[in-house]
Amino acid sequence: MSEPVNLPKNFDRYAEVFGQQRRPSQDFQNLTKRDAQAQVSQELQKLLRTCPSGIREATEKDFEGFEKLFGRFINETGPSVEWPKIEKLPTGSVHHYTNLKGPTADDVKQMLEKLVVVKLNGGLGTSMGCTGPKSIIPVRSDLTFLDLTVQQIEALNKTYNCEVPLVLMNSYNTDEDTQKVIRKYQGFKVKTYTFNQSRYPRIQKESLMPIPQSCVGEDDPEGWYPPGHGDFYMSFLNSGLLKEFLATDNLGATVDLNILNFLLGGDTQGHCEFLMEVTDKTRADVKGGTLIHYENKLRLLEIAQVPKDHVDDFKSVKTFKIFNTNNLWIKLDAMERILADGSMDMEVIVNNKTLGNGRNIIQLEQAVGAAIKCFNGALGINVPRSRFLPVKKTEDLLLVMSNLYNLNHGALTMSSLRQFDTTPLVRLGGPHFGSNFLNRFASIPDMLELDHLSVSGDVTFGRRVVFKGTVIIIANHGDRIDIPSEPPSLSVTHPPLPCHPTTRPCHPPPPSTPTLPRVHPPPTHPSTPSPPRPCPPHPHPTLLRDHTPTPHPSTPPVPLTPTSTPSPCTPPHPSTPQPSPYSIHA
Numbered sequence: 001m002s003e004p005v006n007l008p009k010n011f012d013r014y015a016e017v018f019g020q021q022r023r024p025s026q027d028f029q030n031l032t033k034r035d036a037q038a039q040v041s042q043e044l045q046k047l048l049r050t051c052p053s054g055i056r057e058a059t060e061k062d063f064e065g066f067e068k069l070f071g072r073f074i075n076e077t078g079p080s081v082e083w084p085k086i087e088k089l090p091t092g093s094v095h096h097y098t099n100l101k102g103p104t105a106d107d108v109k110q111m112l113e114k115l116v117v118v119k120l121n122g123g124l125g126t127s128m129g130c131t132g133p134k135s136i137i138p139v140r141s142d143l144t145f146l147d148l149t150v151q152q153i154e155a156l157n158k159t160y161n162c163e164v165p166l167v168l169m170n171s172y173n174t175d176e177d178t179q180k181v182i183r184k185y186q187g188f189k190v191k192t193y194t195f196n197q198s199r200y201p202r203i204q205k206e207s208l209m210p211i212p213q214s215c216v217g218e219d220d221p222e223g224w225y226p227p228g229h230g231d232f233y234m235s236f237l238n239s240g241l242l243k244e245f246l247a248t249d250n251l252g253a254t255v256d257l258n259i260l261n262f263l264l265g266g267d268t269q270g271h272c273e274f275l276m277e278v279t280d281k282t283r284a285d286v287k288g289g290t291l292i293h294y295e296n297k298l299r300l301l302e303i304a305q306v307p308k309d310h311v312d313d314f315k316s317v318k319t320f321k322i323f324n325t326n327n328l329w330i331k332l333d334a335m336e337r338i339l340a341d342g343s344m345d346m347e348v349i350v351n352n353k354t355l356g357n358g359r360n361i362i363q364l365e366q367a368v369g370a371a372i373k374c375f376n377g378a379l380g381i382n383v384p385r386s387r388f389l390p391v392k393k394t395e396d397l398l399l400v401m402s403n404l405y406n407l408n409h410g411a412l413t414m415s416s417l418r419q420f421d422t423t424p425l426v427r428l429g430g431p432h433f434g435s436n437f438l439n440r441f442a443s444i445p446d447m448l449e450l451d452h453l454s455v456s457g458d459v460t461f462g463r464r465v466v467f468k469g470t471v472i473i474i475a476n477h478g479d480r481i482d483i484p485s486e487p488p489s490l491s492v493t494h495p496p497l498p499c500h501p502t503t504r505p506c507h508p509p510p511p512s513t514p515t516l517p518r519v520h521p522p523p524t525h526p527s528t529p530s531p532p533r534p535c536p537p538h539p540h541p542t543l544l545r546d547h548t549p550t551p552h553p554s555t556p557p558v559p560l561t562p563t564s565t566p567s568p569c570t571p572p573h574p575s576t577p578q579p580s581p582y583s584i585h586a
Contacts, residue, residue, distance in 0.1 A: 033074050036208055040070055043210045047201070051215035059215055061238050062198040069200075069227070069364050073348050074208075080347045081305045087293040094278065094291065094322065094380035095262070103261040111260050112162040116245050116332075117153060118236075121146075121178060122171030122197055122226045128397050129435040133174035136181055139400055140407050145391070146181065150190050151410025156255060157189045164255070165191045167241060171226035172199045195239035200227045205352065205360040222355045229326070230346050230366025237339050246332050259381060263329050273334035274375035276300075277327035277383045282422060286315035288323030289369065291380050298378050300324060300369045304349060322380070324369050325388040331375075338374050346370035385421055386414055394437045395426040402447040418448050424467075429456035442485065459483070 044063045051059045103111055125134035135146040143151075153166050170178050175196055182192050201210035202225055212223035236242050263275055278291060289302040306314045313319050338344050347370055351363040372378045389412060391397055399405075404423065405412040414421065424447060428437060433455065445465040447453075453467055457475030462485030475481045 036074055037067075037071055039209065040203075041067060044201075047210065047212060047215050050213075055215070058196075058238075059199070062200060065198055065231070065234055066200045066227075066364075069348060069366070070203075073350065073364050076348065079305070079307060081294065081299075081301060083307055083310050085294060086301070089291060089293050089298075089380075093293065093298055094382055097258070097381055097383045100258040100262050100381070102258050107261070108257060109160045109162050111257070111264055112156060112160055112164055114264065115255070115260060116165050116167055117149075117255060118167045118169060118232070119149060120229055120232075121168040121194075122174055124173055127435060128394055129438060132177040133170075133181075134391075135168075135174075136177070137397065139397075139412075143407075148407075148410040148412070150185050150188055150192075152255065153190045154188050155409045163189075163191060165193060165245075167193045167195070169232060169235065170194055170196050172196060172224070173226065193241060195235060195241055197226050197231045197235045199224050200364070202353075202355075202361040202363055205362050208362070211359070211361060222357070222359075225363050227363070228349065228365030229368040230349075230370060232368050233335060233339060233344055233371065237336075242332060242336060242339075246336060256387075259329060259383075262381070263331070272377040272379050273331045274372050274378040275329035276369055276372055276378070276380050277325045277329075277387060278322040278380045279325055279383055279385050279388050281317050281321055281323045283317070284423075284425060285323045286317070289367070290314075290320040290323050291372075292320075294373075297373045298380065299373045300367065302347075302349070302367060302370075305347065322382060325383070326369055327383070327387060328369060334375055338371075344371060344374055346374075394433055394435075395428050398428070398437070398441075398444070399423055399426060399447070401444045403444075404447050415448060424450040425452050427454045429454070432458055457481070462486070 044067065048056070048059060048063065119135075121133055121135050123134045124130070125132065125137045128134065128137055130137045133146075135149075136144045138144055139148065149166065153164050156162065156164050168178060168182075175194070178194060182194070185192055201212050202223055203210055210223075212220050214220065259275065259277075263272055276291065281288065281290070287303050289300050292299050292301045294301075301314070301320075303311065303314055346366040349365040349367060351365055353361050353363060355361055389400065391400055400412055404415055404418060406415055414423075433440060440459065441461045443463045443465075445461060445467050447467050449469065450467040450471065452470040452472075454472045454474075456473075457477070458480040459473050459475050460481075461483045464486050465483055473481060473483070
């Protein structure tokens with residue numbers, strides 16, 4: 001009995017997705033690939049007929065991009081990287097930031113007039129207690145990530161009397177809320193533009209057919225997805241902003257005058273079209289993409305491309321010493337040329353997911369940094385760790401809200417009172433530290449001397465709590481631990497004696513009894529959480545980081561007073577810690 005003709009029989013791709021070993025003949029493979037592509041094209045045409053007229057044109061462009069991506073997914077076979085072909089980075093392919101020359105005072109204004117800052121704004125902040133865009137989560141003094149970005153750029157514009165614009169790449173998930181929020185910036189010296197990245201249909205893992213039955217997203221919201229930051233290039237072109245900024249001689253980049261000077265001339269003589277900021281890899285970054293030399297070009301290597309028997313080699317800090325921060329500097333005229341001649345080539349990332357209703361689906365994505373191999377004279381810049389500040393999880397948000405960082409001109413920089421350049425490893429486990437995790441803190445703890453923090457179970461923290469060294473707090477199931485206000489330092493220099501967990505705040509016991517809350521050595525029982533593990537690097541790839549260091553020491557502070565503009569983000573915001581020897585107030 002023959003198989004149903006309505007399912008694409010692309011066993012070659014099935015072998016990759018499901019691990020099957022059986023392979024049909026080459027002729028049959030080619031036939032089934034054409035069959036799959038033809039059926040997907042038919043399904044997309046059916047979807048297009050359900051599309052409201054107001055979004056039909058944009059949807060047609062989205063589907064064109066999706067068909068090309070799907071075609072590559074179907075037809076590309078074998079590993080994208082052959083491990084023996086990877087070569088050591090040649091001398092001069094990665095420059096060290098400390099060796100860059102700064103521009104002269106006379107050149108700064110002219111250089112900034114050629115700059116446009118692009119920031120990805122497509123992600124939701126649901127995992128951190130926000131129902132809208134992640135960029136409107138409060139960080140300090142009720143200022144959001146987006147507020148801080150506007151502060152940074154306005155400081156540049158006022159200091160150098162220039163007009164650096166801010167461009168936000170929204171998704172269909174964030175555009176409506178973002179348009180409401182950016183109205184409050186109309187009185188600032190920052191011109192703001194927005195455009196939307198594509199909306200692609202998810203496909204069924206078994207049949208590889210699109211999931212949505214209608215173009216109206218509300219009918220099946222789980223049927224659609226924004227296809228990763230690699231979609232920036234085509235979406236920016238389709239928006240018309242690429243052409244507009246080229247007409248005014250701008251280029252895409254992040255704000256650092258030394259790097260800007262390097263790209264526009266300096267040591268590269270203007271021949272470099274693409275710069276990728278990398279930084280030294282630590283144990284928290286072992287899964288982050290790295291730069292390699294492959295087939296005579298710089299190339300981004302992601303862990304998903306690494307053969308299983310070489311994953312440990314990829315994670316080795318000795319073998320691959322740097323990783324990609326996703327802070328990119330790109331010349332827009334070069335981008336236009338590559339898009340026009342069709343030579344933009346980025347590997348397809350297959351992202352397998354299970355939806356809330358149990359459906360197994362595939363998302364096809366691309367990484368923005370993977371385009372480095374398409375540009376002439378591409379280079380890496382090894383930058384200080386301070387230029388990489390990911391905020392993807394509640395643990396990351398807790399760190400940036402603490403006194404580990406100073407807020408200056410909209411920029412978050414590591415406090416000079418911390419003795420180490422690295423950030424602590426933090427793990428907040430269990431459902432109590434989900435989207436409402438800030439309810440657990442009466443004020444943000446002092447973390448200046450913290451190395452590792454692991455908290456699990458029903459634990460709350462009072463005011464002015466100080467974390468030092470390695471701190472592990474575990475409340476067993478059914479128990480609750482309340483760390484009282486102004487407790488002794490939770491410094492683990494030797495294993496302390498635990499107190500019995502209670503369902504009420506611990507009252508000061510007699511002097512002979514230990515006063516510390518329950519602080520455990522690293523647990524070994526399989527039912528208890530493990531010690532802190534390195535957090536994966538920020539995969540929130542963007543042409544502007546979540547935060548940019550202060551562009552110039554002479555830049556004056558630009559106050560940004562929070563307004564009463566309605567925001568879908570309503571996470572409870574703890575009060576500012578009371579003064580202590582280590583407290584730093586924004």
